[in-house]
Amino acid sequence: MPADSRSSAMSFRRVLRLLRDLEVTVACRVPLEPLLWAACARLWPEAATLPERGGPLRGIVSFGEPLSDAKRTRIESLWTGATVYQSFGVSECGSNLGGQCSSGRLHLWADRYLPEVYDPSTGTLATEGTGQLVITTLYRQAMPLLRYLVGDLVELRYDACDCDWRLPTLQVLGRPEALLNTGVKALSSLDLEQAVYSLPEHLGVLSWRTVSGSGSLRLDIECEPRDAREAESELRKLVRHQLGVTIETRAVAPGTLVSLESLTEQEQFAKPRYVFREDEDLSGGVLYPRPTSPVTYKPL
Structure with a gap:
C-alpha cells in the first residue's frame, strides 16, 4: 500500500x-x-x-x-x-540493485549489474575499493546503461561473507558533496x-x-x-x-x-x-520543502 x-x-x-x-x-x-x-x-x-x-x-x-x-x-x-533490512536501488538502473543477506551485509546483484568504483582524483576505475559507484546494466533492453556514474560514495568489496553468497558487498557512505x-x-x-x-x-x-x-x-x-x-x-x-x-x-x-x-x-x-x-537559511531544519531550483553543495 x-x-x-x-x-x-x-x-x-x-x-x-x-x-x-x-x-x-x-x-x-x-x-x-x-x-x-x-x-x-x-x-x-x-x-x-x-x-x-x-x-x-x-x-x-x-x-x-x-x-x-x-x-x-x-x-x-x-x-x-521489527527488524530493519537494508536495500539499495537506483531508479535509472532499474530500481533494486542489492539487498541484505542473513549476516546483515548489503550485497549487490552482480549477476545482473556490473559494479565499479570511480576515483575522481585520478579519473580511474577499479573493480573494488572506495570511490563513486559506477553501474553497467547487463540485462536491461529498453534502457541499457554503460558505466553509469551513480555518484554515491561507496566501499565495494569481494571478500568472503558468512552467508556464502558469491556477490560483492557494498557499504554506502553518502554523497561525495x-x-x-x-x-x-x-x-x-x-x-x-x-x-x-x-x-x-x-x-x-x-x-x-x-x-x-x-x-x-x-x-x-x-x-x-x-x-x-x-x-x-x-x-x-x-x-x-x-x-x-x-x-x-x-x-x-x-x-x-x-x-x-x-x-x-x-x-x-x-x-x-x-x-x-552556515550561510544557508537554517530555519527549515532538516525537512526542507522541495527546492524550486537545483542546489549544489561543496565540501568544507
Whole structure:
C-alpha cells in the first residue's frame, strides 16, 4: 500500500494511523522515517494506541540513504519486534540493485549489474575499493546503461561473507558533496550518524544535522533542554573516540530541526538533508520543502 510522506495526502499522522488500523507487518521507507514516526507518536494525543512499542510490525526495509549500524539499532529499539533490512536501488538502473543477506551485509546483484568504483582524483576505475559507484546494466533492453556514474560514495568489496553468497558487498557512505573536511580527516554523513545514534537512548535524540563554515564544523542534535548539557558532552566524547576529531556540538530544543508541524500535519516534500553551510537559511531544519531550483553543495 503506498503511504509516501512526500505526497500532499500522507502526513506522518496518517502513516501512523494506517500502521495501526491495517495492522501493517512490513514497511519500506528511508531509514529516517521510522524515527520520525516515533517522534510524531510522542506528540500525538492518540500515541498510546499507536504501535511505537511492539505491535504487528515485524520488518522495516530501508533504502534511499545510508544506514549506520547505530541507526539500525535505534530504529529496532523504538519499534520493538521489527527488524530493519537494508536495500539499495537506483531508479535509472532499474530500481533494486542489492539487498541484505542473513549476516546483515548489503550485497549487490552482480549477476545482473556490473559494479565499479570511480576515483575522481585520478579519473580511474577499479573493480573494488572506495570511490563513486559506477553501474553497467547487463540485462536491461529498453534502457541499457554503460558505466553509469551513480555518484554515491561507496566501499565495494569481494571478500568472503558468512552467508556464502558469491556477490560483492557494498557499504554506502553518502554523497561525495556531503564529505566534510575537519582539517584532520574527511568525515562522511555515515560517520557522524554513527556517533549521533550511539548516544544513550534515554536522551531521546532522533534528529541531527551538521553546519559547516570557514574552517569550522558544528553538529546539532535535538533533545529536551534538561538533557542538553549531557547530550552535548556525550556527543563530543563519541566523536572524539569513534572518529578521532574534535568538533563543536550543540543541543537544540525539539521542533528546531524537525518542526512539530511537519511531524503532525504537514507532508514532507524532499529527502532529508544532514549537511548545511552556515550561510544557508537554517530555519527549515532538516525537512526542507522541495527546492524550486537545483542546489549544489561543496565540501568544507
